Amino acid sequence: MRTLPTMDDAEFRDLFRRMLVTRRLDEEAIALQRQGVLPAYAPVRGQEAAQVGSAAALDLSRDFAFPTYRELGAAVAMGVDPVAYLAMHLNIWHGGLYDPSAARLAPPNAVVGGPVLHAVGWAMGAQLDGTGGAALTYFGDGASSQGDIHEAMNFAGVYRLPVVFFCQNNGWAISLPTSRQVAGGSVAARAAGYGFEGVQVDGNDVTAVFDATRQALDRARSGGGPTVVEAMTYRLGPHSTSDDPGRYRSAEEERARAERDPISTATAALSAEDIADAEEHAATVVARTTEGLRALKTPAGDDMFRFVHREPTAALLAQHRAWKESQDA
Ligand SMILES: Cc1ncc(C[n+]2csc(CCOP(=O)(O)OP(=O)(O)O)c2C)c(N)n1
Ligand SMILES: [Mg+2]
Incomplete structure (x- = not known):
C-alpha cells in the first residue's frame, strides 16, 4: 500500500479541503432530510477520496463528467455550487439547478448504469468533432452487472472512444454485496474482454485515485482508448436516507471498514493547522449551502x-x- 501524500503538498491540501467539504455537506444533507427539508438523500460517506480524486483529475476546459445520484464529492471537486447540486434532492426541478454545459457535469442520473451510456455517446461526439476532450463516467459495482454497461464498454472498445469508466466499488448495491453482482470478483478485469486497460485502485487513497484517473484521461485524450478504473472503497452509511443497512450487514463489518475512512487516512498526513483551516472553510460552505437550499422557491x-x-x-x-x-x- 502506498503512503500519503505522493503529490505536491499544496495539491494534497487542496484535495483534502474538497473531501472535507464533501463530508460536512453530506452530514448536513442527512440532517436536512431528517428535518424534512430534503425529501430523500443518497449519502456519500466513505467515498470522498474516490469522488474528489477522480473529478479533480478532469480538465474542465474540454472533459465532461457523467454522475449517478451519489456524486456530491465529484460536484464539489468540480467547483459546482453545492446549492445548485443538492437542489436535485429537493425534487423541485429536472435534476440539479446548475448549468451542465458550463459545469461540465451532466445532470445526475438515477437510472442505474444510465450515465455510462450517455458518456459513451458524448465520447463518440468528441471523437467525431475532434475537440480533444474525454468523458469520465461514474457507476457502481451493482451497475456493472447491467446489460447497458456491456453494450457501452464494447462500443467504446470497438471505436476506441475517449472515455474513462470510473467504477466506485463500494461493497454494496443496496442490500446485495459485490459478490452477488460481480462474477469473477473484479470490474477492472473485464476491460481485457473489451480490448482496453483496466486498473484497480485503492479508492480510499485520494492521491492513488487522482493518479490513476489522470493517467486514464490522458490516455483517452491521446487516442489510447478507454480505461476502466475500479476504485475499491466502502459505503459507510446507508444506501439512502430510507435504508437501514443493519438489516443486511453486520456492525463488525462497518467498524472494520471505517478504519479505512478516507478522511482519517488523509488527516494522518496533515498538520493540525491544515485540518483546522479546512474545517473552518467547510463550516462556511455548509452554512452558505443550508441557507441557500432553505431559500429556494419551487419553480413554476x-x-x-x-x-x-x-x-x-x-x-x-x-x-x-x-x-x-x-x-x-
Ligand atoms: C435501471 C435501474 N434499476 C434499478 C434501480 C434501483 N436501484 C437504485 S440504486 C440501486 C443499486 C445500485 O448499486 P451500485 O451500482 O453499486 O451503486 P451504489 O448505490 O452502491 O452507489 C438500484 C438497484 C434503478 N434506479 N435503476
Ligand atoms: Mg455499490
Missing part, C-alpha cells in the same frame, strides 16, 4: 412542459393547456 409548474422539445409538439401543448385548466379549476 409550467417548467414541466418546457425543455422537453425545442419545438413543442401538439400533444405536449394540449397537455400543457389541460394542466393549466386543472390549476385554475
